[in-house]
Amino acid sequence: MGWWFKLVLWQRVLGALLLGVAVGLAFRSFGGTVVVDGVTHYPGAEFVTIWIKPFGTAFVQLIKMLVVPLVFTTLVTGITSMGHPSKLGTIGVRAFLLYVFTTLVAVSIGLFFGSIFKPGSGVDFTDVAPNVLAGKAPSMTERLINIIPANPVHALANGDMLAIIFFALLLGVAILMVGKKAKPVEDFFKASVEIMFKITHWVMEVAPYGVFALITWVTATKGVETFSSVLMLALALYLGCITHMLVMYGGLIKFVLRLPLIRFFRGILDAQVVAYSTSTSAGTLPVTIACVQDNLGIKPVVAGSVLPLGATINMDGTSLYLGLLALFAANAFGLDVTMADYALIAMTATLASIGTASIPSASLFMLAIVLPVIGVSPEQIALMVGFILPFDRPLDMMRTMTNVTGDAAVATAVAKWEGELDEEVYRTVAKV
Numbered sequence: 233m234g235w236w237f238k239l240v241l242w243q244r245v246l247g248a249l250l251l252g253v254a255v256g257l258a259f260r261s262f263g264g265t266v267v268v269d270g271v272t273h274y275p276g277a278e279f280v281t282i283w284i285k286p287f288g289t290a291f292v293q294l295i296k297m298l299v300v301p302l303v304f305t306t307l308v309t310g311i312t313s314m315g316h317p318s319k320l321g322t323i324g325v326r327a328f329l330l331y332v333f334t335t336l337v338a339v340s341i342g343l344f345f346g347s348i349f350k351p352g353s354g355v356d357f358t359d360v361a362p363n364v365l366a367g368k369a370p371s372m373t374e375r376l377i378n379i380i381p382a383n384p385v386h387a388l389a390n391g392d393m394l395a396i397i398f399f400a401l402l403l404g405v406a407i408l409m410v411g412k413k414a415k416p417v418e419d420f421f422k423a424s425v426e427i428m429f430k431i432t433h434w435v436m437e438v439a440p441y442g443v444f445a446l447i448t449w450v451t452a453t454k455g456v457e458t459f460s461s462v463l464m465l466a467l468a469l470y471l472g473c474i475t476h477m478l479v480m481y482g483g484l485i486k487f488v489l490r491l492p493l494i495r496f497f498r499g500i501l502d503a504q505v506v507a508y509s510t511s512t513s514a515g516t517l518p519v520t521i522a523c524v525q526d527n528l529g530i531k532p533v534v535a536g537s538v539l540p541l542g543a544t545i546n547m548d549g550t551s552l553y554l555g556l557l558a559l560f561a562a563n564a565f566g567l568d569v570t571m572a573d574y575a576l577i578a579m580t581a582t583l584a585s586i587g588t589a590s591i592p593s594a595s596l597f598m599l600a601i602v603l604p605v606i607g608v609s610p611e612q613i614a615l616m617v618g619f620i621l622p623f624d625r626p627l628d629m630m631r632t633m634t635n636v637t638g639d640a641a642v643a644t645a646v647a648k649w650e651g652e653l654d655e656e657v658y659r660t661v662a663k664v
């Protein structure tokens with residue numbers, strides 16, 4: 233076993249992912265099948281769900297446990313270590329503009345691949361049970377008002393990210409303004425960050441096992457045939473997301489920031505694999521923050537502010553998917569899509585992705601916002617959700633990975649522009 237621990241973390245995490253696919257497929261095929269009331273069951277997959285998946289769930293709980301304390305303490309310390317809050321405005325504006333820009337590019341790539349692969353053509357909805365997910369998404373005004381926490385403790389307890397960012401910003405700035413008297417509080421937060429990072433690094437050590445359990449479970453329960461029912465959609469999504477990561481983020485890192493690209497992808501690989509296996513970008517946040525600080529040299533003020541904001545509002549994989557699903561609906565229900573419709577889809581998908589929660593399958597809640605613009609009725613939306621939900625997990629994995637990669641790319645850009653990037657760390661081979 234010594235060789236296993238000699239590997240650096242990202243190699244162990246990647247190895248666990250590949251092993252999980254192989255073991256999951258083995259359980260599915262060697263466990264045989266049982267048909268009960270016309271429904272095919274896979275005993276091998278059921279074994280995995282009972283005996284292996286809980287290890288994955290435990291890992292997800294472990295990283296989720298760190299999200300709130302890590303984000304809160306990192307952001308407060310990031311601001312106090314800046315010495316002056318003047319930079320906050322430019323960090324926020326730059327991050328926000330870049331988030332919106334990359335999201336628009338993503339949805340355009342989604343529409344491009346959607347018009348090539350034509351997902352949804354010839355789909356048969358006769359046996360599909362409608363599923364209404366609409367109504368759970370809060371309105372824009374509500375979301376904006378809720379950025380101000382009526383009760384900060386409540387916001388922390390609920391993991392309400394934007395409200396936590398808001399309060400942490402005020403707290404950090406106030407500590408700076410109060411000055412000498414607030415020094416003990418400043419030191420307290422500094423020490424807390426160190427402590428939270430210590431725990432984060434422990435949790436990351438178990439990432440390979442968590443990733444293995446989750447991937448084994450997904451492959452055993454879904455198998456590869458999952459993809460065949462939504463083949464064109466899956467192909468368009470995977471190719472679209474890969475293109476977006478290479479062209480948009482790759483172009484930004486290499487040509488705009490003039491930084492080595494391989495280092496970027498190598499540096500955030502742990503976060504990408506964790507995002508891929510857990511399907512939640514908010515849950516992955518502690519790993520993303522640790523990766524960009526340890527491996528890319530992004531300073532806490534940017535990592536602690538841009539990444540939590542990104543995990544909440546920047547979802548390029550999601551907007552790309554929403555664009556694809558709009559074309560899926562148009563093809564499945566025989567609707568005409570004009571040039572103006574494309575523009576409308578791009579705008580609503582961008583807005584909807586900003587409002588999407590960073591949890592598994594959250595995109596599907598947003599169909600109620602995007603699809604009506606091209607004339608899809610609520611009944612048709614319910615049918616589509618019912619059709620896609622069972623296949624959504626492998627698609628969700630890819631878009632979550634894209635979402636997290638986008639957050640890290642924007643954080644790198646903002647850090648570089650603000651002089652908050654330690655290029656020596658960035659250019660050194662990742663330690664973990």
Ligand code: ASP
Pocket residue numbers: 511512513514547549550588589590591592593594595596628631632635
């Ligand atoms: N699962 C995605 C995320 O957490 C959101 C989605 O597209 O469903 O980033």
